[in-house]
Structure formats: C-alpha cells, structure tokens
Amino acid sequence: MRKAAALLAASTIALALAGCSSDEVTEKTDAAKDKASAAMSSVAEAAEGAQSSVNAAASTAAAQVKGALDSAKVATFTAAFKVANPDLAEGRDDDAIADILAQTCADIDAGQSEQEIVAGLESRAENNGVKATPDQAQQIYNIAKPAC
Incomplete structure (x- = not known):
C-alpha cells in the first residue's frame, strides 16, 4: 500500500x-x-x-470454543459420575454433580495435594447420608482431574 x-x-x-x-x-x-x-x-x-x-x-x-469444551467436559464428567456411582448420583441433578467438579477443580487450582482432594471428595460426594468410599473418591478425582 x-x-x-x-x-x-x-x-x-x-x-x-x-x-x-x-x-x-x-x-x-x-x-x-x-x-x-x-x-x-x-x-x-x-x-x-x-x-x-x-x-x-x-x-x-x-x-465460544472454550465454552463448548468446558461444557463438554462438564457433561462428560457428569455422565461418568452417574455411571460409576449410581448411589451417589441418585436424586442429584446435573448441576449438583457439576458443582462437585467445580469444587474439585478449585482445589486442584489452589494447589491441594491429591490425597487432600480425595479425602475431601468422600464428604463432598456424599448423597442422602451415604459418603463416597475412598475408592469412589479416588475414581471421582481421576475423572475430574482431566476436566480441570
């Protein structure tokens, strides 16, 4: 020019x-x-x-792409949580399960150790008075971490 x-x-x-x-x-x-x-x-x-x-x-x-990926990750986590933990998912809507993911991601971002997060998930994933077992909590962590 x-x-x-x-x-x-x-x-x-x-x-x-x-x-x-x-x-x-x-x-x-x-x-x-x-x-x-x-x-x-x-x-x-x-x-x-x-x-x-x-x-x-x-x-x-x-x-828009980032939003779509985040939505896809949340949907994937929610579906995996329901399949892997029907007792912990019973009666919960998708938003309540997505909150578990959001809180877990916040803990990861805050630099908490895997052991601390897994221990917290035992209570966080509690549903109708039933706490998550240590194995369930570890599994939830393993599903959540890649989504964060």
Whole structure:
C-alpha cells in the first residue's frame, strides 16, 4: 500500500512539473501531496478497522470454543459420575454433580495435594447420608482431574 501511494504521489508530481510554472508546480505538488496523504490515511484507517474486526471475531470464536469444551467436559464428567456411582448420583441433578467438579477443580487450582482432594471428595460426594468410599473418591478425582 505504501509503495502504491508513493508511486501515485511521484507520478502526480512529475506530471505537474512537466507543464506548469514554478508557482503552479508548487500548488499542484501540494495538492497532490494532500490527496496522496488523504488516500494513505483512508487506507490505513480501513486496514486498522478490518484488523480490529478480525481480532474481535477471532476472540469471540475462541471464547465460544472454550465454552463448548468446558461444557463438554462438564457433561462428560457428569455422565461418568452417574455411571460409576449410581448411589451417589441418585436424586442429584446435573448441576449438583457439576458443582462437585467445580469444587474439585478449585482445589486442584489452589494447589491441594491429591490425597487432600480425595479425602475431601468422600464428604463432598456424599448423597442422602451415604459418603463416597475412598475408592469412589479416588475414581471421582481421576475423572475430574482431566476436566480441570
């Protein structure tokens, strides 16, 4: 784009110089410079606008993909939890099971050890007075960790 604008300006100046007096050349040269500058500004503004639009679209698409992956991970965890632990899932809706995942991920992000998290899952996964066994809690942790 810059080469084209420079070529346009140079051509305009050369044509102006070919058939004009000194004052006319100055006026036409200044006018050509103004036109070239305006054209370059318009092109730059259009390019910046297009780049902003592309950046916004890419950002939106990335957020949508991330949201879809998170939803898929939650759905996968919920389904696996229900299949592996029907006694702990009985009567719970998907949101309640998703909360177990969210709390487990928060514990992982907080830097808690696997042993601490698994021990906490025994109570966290409790349902109708039935606590998760240590094996169930470990299994829940193993399902949750990749989803985090």
